[in-house]
Amino acid sequence: MACERWEDLVETIERPASILERLAAGEVERLAEALWANGLFPLAYHAWQGAGVLPKLPEDERALLRDRFVRYLAGWMTAWEETGRILDVWLAAGLRPILLKGADLAARYYAEPHLRPMSDLDVLFPSTAECERAYDLLVQRGFRAHESLPQEPWALLQHLPALSAPVTGWAVEIHGALLLSPRDSRWAGGGVRLIGERRSYAWRGRRVEGLAPEALAAFLCGHMWFQHAGDEPRAMVLYDLKAILEKEGSAFRWPLLLDLAEAAGVTGAVARGFGLLDDLLGVAPPPEVRRAMRAGGGEAELALSPGGAAVEQFVGRLRHEGLGAAARTARRIAFPPLGYMRWRYRDKRKWPVAALYPYRWAGQAVRLARWAVERAWLAVGKKR
Numbered sequence: 001m002a003c004e005r006w007e008d009l010v011e012t013i014e015r016p017a018s019i020l021e022r023l024a025a026g027e028v029e030r031l032a033e034a035l036w037a038n039g040l041f042p043l044a045y046h047a048w049q050g051a052g053v054l055p056k057l058p059e060d061e062r063a064l065l066r067d068r069f070v071r072y073l074a075g076w077m078t079a080w081e082e083t084g085r086i087l088d089v090w091l092a093a094g095l096r097p098i099l100l101k102g103a104d105l106a107a108r109y110y111a112e113p114h115l116r117p118m119s120d121l122d123v124l125f126p127s128t129a130e131c132e133r134a135y136d137l138l139v140q141r142g143f144r145a146h147e148s149l150p151q152e153p154w155a156l157l158q159h160l161p162a163l164s165a166p167v168t169g170w171a172v173e174i175h176g177a178l179l180l181s182p183r184d185s186r187w188a189g190g191g192v193r194l195i196g197e198r199r200s201y202a203w204r205g206r207r208v209e210g211l212a213p214e215a216l217a218a219f220l221c222g223h224m225w226f227q228h229a230g231d232e233p234r235a236m237v238l239y240d241l242k243a244i245l246e247k248e249g250s251a252f253r254w255p256l257l258l259d260l261a262e263a264a265g266v267t268g269a270v271a272r273g274f275g276l277l278d279d280l281l282g283v284a285p286p287p288e289v290r291r292a293m294r295a296g297g298g299e300a301e302l303a304l305s306p307g308g309a310a311v312e313q314f315v316g317r318l319r320h321e322g323l324g325a326a327a328r329t330a331r332r333i334a335f336p337p338l339g340y341m342r343w344r345y346r347d348k349r350k351w352p353v354a355a356l357y358p359y360r361w362a363g364q365a366v367r368l369a370r371w372a373v374e375r376a377w378l379a380v381g382k383k384r
Contacts, residue, residue, distance in 0.1 A: 001017065004006075006235045012035065016048050021161055038235040039235070042117055051226075083121050096125075096209055097123040097208055098124040101223070102119070106118065109244055109247050120173055122173050123175065134174050135163070141166075142166035145161040150332070150336070151329065152328065152329075157181055159173045159174055160174045179191060179266065180317070183321050194264055214252065221237070221241075225269035229313065230310025241274065242281055253348060254289045258292050261296075262296060265299065266292065266299065269297070269301075271296070273332075300375070304378070305368060305374060307376040308375070336360075341360070
């Protein structure tokens, strides 16, 4: 569901009765899928319940939506129980986790926590040493790493390899930085300010931390339109921003948001997020803040195709990690171990492994060439 269709998803939540108008076209199931993909199904279902829309649906449509919601709620409760056990392990070891994204937003900003879905548990620790200790504690308890390209810790990534709980399979990502690798010079050069102010709060009797609301808003926009510029954005971010602004009210510091966005290099992403928030939900920043957002921010990722933006991210991270680290990382990406190649290209299991490497290099060369062409056109456009 692309950005230009977000209007349909927002209307479903803001005007719940609109779902009744979709029956003639048989769009209820398709709408539910789009809401699910954008992280908005729980909010929509809650809106339909509150507006008394569900009893007006045919039984088969009502059952479809009810069953989907019940399955979601069961998974959500399992995820939170597993999250509590994980936090207990860390807190008992004297670590103070900083909750990120879904867990933090659900606990602090949504009226009912289940309205904010989570696909995994994202946590941050202020130092890579604490991250590695937290990681080892989970491994000792049977958590296992997801299959991925073998790399030295923190190469290009802001988190360690994802872990899965032994019974539930609940995934955990342990971050040492936000948006960028902690080895990236842009992190130490300004991005680290995102974690400078933190809020301590209690969740089910456990003391945890979250980002300051202004840092959280900047991070959410940067995560959606800068870090993951190569992926489809999810409309859920609009309701995340709305929840933060509604809860913080006049205490929200707009100048600090602008300052942090500039320090982290995501002013354009913040402008994109708050521009859509204004356009689709009518929640507007102060006029002077909107003007400042539009004036700043020139992240190339925002002007490139998804494929070009993904390469831009990769090249930028290599460039900012230092010559030695970048060379080692690039070599590892170009010449992965044989076991990884067989896993990565398992659809080509009949190919001799020697043929997989040229296949990989050809694909990488095509992506780099397309990015170079896009970059060249972007430079020409700026000169005009």
